[in-house]
Amino acid sequence: MVRAKIRVELKDGVLDPQGVTIKNALVDMGYPEIASVKSGKTFDLEIDLDDRELVETKLDEMCRKLLANPVIEQYSVEVYE
Amino acid sequence: MKFGVITFPGSNCDYDTYAAAKFSLGEDVEFLWHADSDLKGTDVVILPGGFSYGDYLRTGSIARFSPIMKEVIRFARDGGTVWGICNGFQILLEAGLLPGAMLRNKNLKFICKYVHIRVETTNTILSSALTRGDVIKIPIAHSDGNYYVDKKRLDGIIERDEVLFRYCSSEGELTDDANPNGSLHNIAGICNRERNVFGMMPHPERCTEDILGSSDGLKLFASVRQHFSERMTA
Numbered sequence: 001m002v003r004a005k006i007r008v009e010l011k012d013g014v015l016d017p018q019g020v021t022i023k024n025a026l027v028d029m030g031y032p033e034i035a036s037v038k039s040g041k042t043f044d045l046e047i048d049l050d051d052r053e054l055v056e057t058k059l060d061e062m063c064r065k066l067l068a069n070p071v072i073e074q075y076s077v078e079v080y081e
Numbered sequence: 082m083k084f085g086v087i088t089f090p091g092s093n094c095d096y097d098t099y100a101a102a103k104f105s106l107g108e109d110v111e112f113l114w115h116a117d118s119d120l121k122g123t124d125v126v127i128l129p130g131g132f133s134y135g136d137y138l139r140t141g142s143i144a145r146f147s148p149i150m151k152e153v154i155r156f157a158r159d160g161g162t163v164w165g166i167c168n169g170f171q172i173l174l175e176a177g178l179l180p181g182a183m184l185r186n187k188n189l190k191f192i193c194k195y196v197h198i199r200v201e202t203t204n205t206i207l208s209s210a211l212t213r214g215d216v217i218k219i220p221i222a223h224s225d226g227n228y229y230v231d232k233k234r235l236d237g238i239i240e241r242d243e244v245l246f247r248y249c250s251s252e253g254e255l256t257d258d259a260n261p262n263g264s265l266h267n268i269a270g271i272c273n274r275e276r277n278v279f280g281m282m283p284h285p286e287r288c289t290e291d292i293l294g295s296s297d298g299l300k301l302f303a304s305v306r307q308h309f310s311e312r313m314t315a
Binding site for chain 2: 018021072
């Protein structure tokens with residue numbers, strides 16, 4: 001059994017209206033030091049496999065097929081015990 | 082001719098679309114079920130609006146893997162007419178049958194109101210009975226209708242005359258104010274290269290009779306019918 005954390009976020013250069021709104025709210029709340037905010041999603045997975053390399057290959061495939069939309073999103077995968 | 086309307090779990094415009102085709106237009110319609118693999122011999126497959134799978138993950142991202150979608154993709158590749166409205170458009174984008182993706186509306190709000198769109202091309206089944214430059218009054222109802230595609234693809238879409246409709250003022254001006262959701266190029270609807278797959282965020286099925294506030298939506302259904310009746314007599 002291995003675990004993985006997947007983060008999906010909008011690609012750089014794609015407008016992130018949620019991130020912009022959160023950033024503006026933080027600045028208004030008295031945190032003018034906030035220069036930017038990027039929104040995103042994380043997925044925590046438990047995988048019934050021990051072969052790390054196979055897990056990484058499969059997760060990459062899952063990201064491309066379903067978890068991220070490659071037109072607008074980028075993703076990163078972190079596999080751990 | 083026969084329309085088919087797919088019901089996905091969470092579709093909520095399927096009956097309106099059925100009624101528009103059946104009663105406002107007066108043509109045959111069949112409901113198609115997401116878990117089936119049968120398009121029942123329909124000439125035009127419509128993916129209606131709604132919130133398929135609760136909009137979980139991304140709009141349309143789960144519905145795109147429904148069993149019926151395998152048939153829709155095959156049907157589209159064989160030249161069949163496929164028409165996605167609102168959530169149906171989002172599903173077609175996720176399925177890769179149309180280019181681009183939807184971002185959250187620029188103002189982060191669910192927008193439900195009448196808008197105006199301008200007919201940009203009449204070189205499609207959906208718009209052949211219209212006139213280029215016509216302004217149509219039609220409602221939108223969505224949170225994720227902010228159309229995005231990279232610059233290169235956008236240029237290609239424009240160049241190949243694949244933009245169906247653009248948000249505009251009541252006079253047909255393409256201003257930022259008239260763009261409700263932040264869509265690139267004010268895009269409200271597009272077609273694919275082969276011009277047989279259509280996607281649009283506004284809801285023509287909600288404006289097919291004057292009592293509903295506008296009957297402009299019926300013109301699109303009538304345009305589709307005209308194509309198929311001409312084909313049958315040809």
